[in-house]
Amino acid sequence: MATQYGTNGNDVIDGTTGNDTLYGLDGDDIISGYAGNDILKGGDGNDTLKGGNGDDTLYGGAGNDTLFGGAGNDYLSGGAGDDIMRGHDGDDTYIVDSANDMVYETLDAGIDRVNAYVDYTLGANVENLYLYDTAVKGTGNSLDNELVGNGNANTLYGLGGNDTLRGGNGDDILKGYADNDILYGGAGRDFLYGGDGNDTLYGEKGNDYLNGGAGQDSFVFSHTGEANADKIADFSHDASDTIVLKDILDGATDGSIEGLTFDGTVLDDDCYFEGDGFTGNGAEDSGIYYDTANGNVWYNPTTGEGGDSVKICTLIGVPGAIATLLDSADITYSA
Template sequence: DAGNDTLIAGWMGAANLFGGDGDDTMYGNNDANVMGGGAGNDYISAGSGDDTVYGDAGNDRLYGSYGNDRMFGGDGDDDIHGGSGNDYIRGGAGVDVVYGEYGNDTLYGDADTDVIYGGAGADLIRGGDGRDYLYGQDGNDSIYGDDGYDYLFGQNGDDYLNGGHDGYFDYLSGGAGADRFEKHGSFWWFNEEYDNYRDVIGSQGDRIV
């Protein structure tokens, strides 16, 4: 319906919760729940378990907690937290902020300008279209800017940073660890005038491939 609903899963058994239109608040349980906010600015806390969460249209706040969750922001400017576990998160259209947090996560910004934090673990991060700010944080991460003017920060760990094949200006910074940098997919496309690489030459084994 079109109201601002509060939906709470029962104590036992997987729950399917769908909010519809309105600014809904939803709480899952410890089982594998499927939860959809529908249109509106929704708050969804999936709880423990391997959950599937859809923010749908609106500026949503999604929290995965424990478990290997699949989370989709949909349209709107979303704030998405994977929590513990190996999560798969897609921001969707809009200016999204995505936190992988703990675990080996797969994180996509999709369209528009996104900010993505990998957290602890070996994460795969892809910015998608738009000007993205991508932070690997702890762990050996693989970070792809894809299309747009992107800023990639490997930070701690032995990271792989790829600016993309789009011809835009990208900024790549490895941070601590033996990092690898790539732009346009192969060395002969590389042009130092178009990309700013930091920490390429140093004592920690960084290199351009």
């Protein structure tokens, strides 16, 4: 183990086989950690940092720096300037705070993550992207990505792969595009677009707009009431889309709602489903209602039109004939 400091000039600093802490200070320095879990800090100047083997932490500092993580689970932060960062083997984390920062990874060399403070598109062989600070945009690649927003209004694009997009607390736009994606709106008024593939959309809190796109899509609701009622733009019975009610049916267990029956007399011109596969309050069964006049879907834990009814979502642009729109395969529940 060693702690070494450079000078104000252009230094070459080599570590040991232990866990070293190496400081370049000013100048254009070359710092190599070699074996061990090392901490390398370039300081000012255009520095080159090489972690080597071990789980290393590399800080470029000011200047246009080049960082090599090497083997191990490394943390690479270029700092101010336009930096080049290469992780290699291991599960590496990169800090990107300049639009001109470059991240390079090796194929099948771990699950890697970029923490971005600017608009950013993942390069090849990097799996995950987390956005920080402001209302920035994040774009995936052809891999199975996880894209995570922050507390501001973010835009997330999954592109190829089976992606997971998480919106955060702002008014976000999430687009999965190709393959089978999972989209979580989070808090806020979000816009979720599944795109091609069999996608799963969670509007979560807030009045969200959900569009599954092509494929057999699932729209999951775990929050009810006007403040959380979402709009589904393209629900299709023919495409085998599904509305999933999660954690809002008393006494339910995972599975399909069995024994749904149609009764057009309960709410006049509205449409009523009563399910024997789950229970509500007291001895009565719960009710799922679809209003053909406005497309609203309601859940009533005690049946009837009483004050216990809560709004789940609104179906936009669907046929009014409930007999051809919904059946027992269109609504499922999970605990």
